[in-house]
Amino acid sequence: MAEFKGKVIEAYFSNNEKDTICVMWNNNETLEEFFVTVDPDEYYFQELLKEVPMKEIEEHTQKRLDTYTDNLQKLVKKWSMAEPKDWDPKSVDKIVNQRMMNLLFNFDKDDKIQQEIMFRMKLRIFESEAVKNSTNADGKTMIRKAEEPIEVLMAYAETVGKLGKRVRK
Numbered sequence: 001m002a003e004f005k006g007k008v009i010e011a012y013f014s015n016n017e018k019d020t021i022c023v024m025w026n027n028n029e030t031l032e033e034f035f036v037t038v039d040p041d042e043y044y045f046q047e048l049l050k051e052v053p054m055k056e057i058e059e060h061t062q063k064r065l066d067t068y069t070d071n072l073q074k075l076v077k078k079w080s081m082a083e084p085k086d087w088d089p090k091s092v093d094k095i096v097n098q099r100m101m102n103l104l105f106n107f108d109k110d111d112k113i114q115q116e117i118m119f120r121m122k123l124r125i126f127e128s129e130a131v132k133n134s135t136n137a138d139g140k141t142m143i144r145k146a147e148e149p150i151e152v153l154m155a156y157a158e159t160v161g162k163l164g165k166r167v168r169k
Contacts, residue, residue, distance in 0.1 A: 004044075004051050011052045012061040015126055021057060023048060035144065068116060075113065107148045118149050125152065130160040
C-alpha cells in the first residue's frame with residue numbers, strides 16, 4: 001500500500017484523458033510507480049493532492065512530454081544523419097527490423113532511450129480502445145508491471161484476449 005507522505009518524487013498524468021496519474025515515489029527500499037485514478041472520492045488521489053498540487057502534476061506532465069519530444073527529435077536527427085540517404089526498401093527493412101529485434105530481444109533496462117520507448121509503448125497500449133474496453137484487470141496490471149517490451153506485448157495479448165491457448169500456462 002502506497003503511503004506518499006514526504007516520499008513523492010514525481011507525479012504526472014499517464015494518459016491523454018488525464019484520468020490516471022503515475023506517482024514515482026520512494027518506498028524506503030526502492031523507487032516505485034503507483035497509478036492513481038483521478039477521482040475526488042478516491043483515497044490515494046486525496047492523499048496525493050496533499051503532497052503534490054494539481055498544477056504541479058500538470059507541469060510535470062508537460063515537462064515529460066517536452067523532454068520526450070526533444071529526445072525523439074534528436075534520435076530522428078541522429079538516425080537520419082547516421083544512415084545513408086539513398087536507402088532502398090530492403091535496406092530500410094533491414095535497419096528497422098534490426099532495431100526492433102534489438103528492442104524486443106536484447107532489451108537493456110539501463111538504456112534510457114529503450115526505457116522511454118517501452119514507456120511510450122505502454123502508454124499507446126493503454127490508449128487503445130481494445131485495452132480501454134477490456135475488463136481484464138489482471139492483464140492491465142501485467143502491462144503496467146512489465147519490465148521488458150516482450151512482456152508488454154504478451155500482457156497486451158492477454159488483456160485483449162489474443163494470446164493463443166498454446167502459449168498460456
